Amino acid sequence: xxxxxxxxxxxxxxxxxxxxxxxxxxxxxxxxxxxxxxxxxxxxxxxxxxxxxxxxxxxxxxxxxxxxxxxxxxxxxxxxxxxxxxxxxxxxxxxxxxxxxxxxxxxxxxxxxxxxxxxxxxxxxxxxxxxxxxxxxxxxxxxxxxxxxxxxxxxxxxxxxxxxxxxxxxxxxxxxxxxxxxxxxxxxxxxxxxxxxxxxx
Numbered sequence: 001x002x003x004x005x006x007x008x009x010x011x012x013x014x015x016x017x018x019x020x021x022x023x024x025x026x027x028x029x030x031x032x033x034x035x036x037x038x039x040x041x042x043x044x045x046x047x048x049x050x051x052x053x054x055x056x057x058x059x060x061x062x063x064x065x066x067x068x069x070x071x072x073x074x075x076x077x078x079x080x081x082x083x084x085x086x087x088x089x090x091x092x093x094x095x096x097x098x099x100x101x102x103x104x105x106x107x108x109x110x111x112x113x114x115x116x117x118x119x120x121x122x123x124x125x126x127x128x129x130x131x132x133x134x135x136x137x138x139x140x141x142x143x144x145x146x147x148x149x150x151x152x153x154x155x156x157x158x159x160x161x162x163x164x165x166x167x168x169x170x171x172x173x174x175x176x177x178x179x180x181x182x183x184x185x186x187x188x189x190x191x192x193x194x195x196x197x198x199x200x201x
Contacts, residue, residue: 024139027113032147040058106179110184114195118195123195137180148176149169
């Protein structure tokens with residue numbers, strides 16, 4: 001006996017909606033992981049050189065990964081009642097050869113997974129391509145939102161009885177909206193559409 005998914009047919013190329021959404025969301029998680037790992041390989045040596053043992057390498061790489069999505073990394077500090085926040089663009093300040101290539105990684109990976117989704121479901125029209133490409137956003141946004149929270153680094157010391165604190169982390173709202181939603185919505189969907197047009201030839 002076979003089970004039937006809710007909304008098995010979306011009317012656009014016969015793509016099983018429940019299956020395609022779940023698979024595409026999974027590809028979104030995979031895309032975020034691959035993008036981060038490629039970024040890690042390319043920039044970890046600079047991260048370690050810049051931050052040493054004060055910041056975990058994986059957190060420093062995450063800041064570059066968010067910068068690659070045009071997401072600001074915010075550094076804030078306070079000494080007693082005085083404090084302030086500034087933004088940091090680590091890629092722009094990088095001396096690493098080819099650091100600007102980091103900007104290409106998220107779009108390229110998302111285009112690829114969008115195309116994979118379309119090929120997996122043998123999509124041949126634009127409507128079905130959107131159905132399988134857009135849900136990549138679900139998995140990608142979840143990873144980007146969680147990553148913005150866990151990549152925060154903070155310190156707290158006391159100087160002459162006055163508390164001093166500092167923290168650095170990706171800006172959460174841009175990380176979720178720009179990096180997590182807009183990037184995959186545009187690039188993964190575009191990848192699925194391109195693959196669908198190729199399949200239809």
